[in-house]
Amino acid sequence: MKQGQKDQRKGNGRSETEEMISRIYPSIIRVFDVYEIQKSGDILYFFGTPKTDAENVMGELWAPLEQRGFGGTLKYELGEHVLIIAPVNKSKEKIWVNLVLFIATVFTTMICGALMSGVDLLNDPLQVFQGLPFTFAIMAVLGSHEMAHYAMARYHGMKTSLPYFIPFPTFIGTMGAVIRYKGPIPNRKVLFDVGIAGPLVGLFVSIVVTVIGLNLNVSTVKPLPTSLMFDIGFPPLFLMIQKLVGVTGSNLHPVAFAGWVGMFVTLLNLLPAGQLDGGHVLRAMLGKKADIISSMMPRILFLIGFYVVYWLKGDGFIWIFWALFLWAFAAAGHPSPLHDKVELDKKRILIGIITFILGLLCFTLIPFRPIT
Structure with missing residues (x-):
């Protein structure tokens, strides 16, 4: 038997x-x-x-x-x-994780928004809801970026997760959001479309948020004794919007500050290195030749940081940090799309060039420095 x-x-x-x-x-x-x-x-x-x-x-x-x-x-x-x-073992996506992280990020950004508005949360915790305008603005900026990636990936038949927001005790209450791609990228056109969708949509929302924020009344805020204050540098794009709106000065409404954050995030994401959005776009545009620029980018950022610290006597350590980060991040190279010989059309090449120019308009040598 x-x-x-x-x-x-x-x-x-x-x-x-x-x-x-x-x-x-x-x-x-x-x-x-x-x-x-x-x-x-x-x-x-x-x-x-x-x-x-x-x-x-x-x-x-x-x-x-x-x-x-x-x-x-x-x-x-x-x-x-x-x-x-x-x-392929297809595991069911745990949507509850995305939801819990989203709610937690709403809470942490609301706290930061309330602190920006001068609320003393220790003595009056119910005033935390004054931070909601900043929460709506920053979540719109970061969420639109990732949802654009998600929508474009699904449009091209790729499988991807919903965005994971990352609550974190930074001065904006979050480390942003990410999505996970499941499976390879079919070709360079799809790589380009998915990579560029996030920065373009996120930057558009950042501009809208900035315009709204610049038109809101800014109340005088008395810094709390334990608060850490920052002086921020405005990139050319933000200054152009200020000029068009007819608003000057560095005292920003939290909503306008969320627009500034969106521009800074766009700049970082469009750095043409590794598997950042800019790395995806450049890889799609140039093929394997993009690896040369990707390997040079950490060196360029390190030189910028060195110049700011030693020549301008400013805070350039953000660029040194990103140089070290990209050295590790870009070291593994960029995975090849399945159809790597499918070249981009002229329209996509033009959109890519314009997008990188918009990214440069979001650059400032000293994005922020603490006020002592």
């Missing part, structure tokens, strides 16, 4: 393997000549020769494999190509 059960399990294992192969084999042989198949657990190894450029094999296979619940990669080992295919 035991021997019969063992033979049945072997038979079931063979039938499962044959069923797996039959589901994906027709798609594989269109781009890959197979001469041997091996199996280890749930993983299938197809040894063979690519019928097309090796870089395009996974570009052709990704969609049909994904539709059948598989993922794969092509490797060249010991003088032969091997296509590694395995079932």
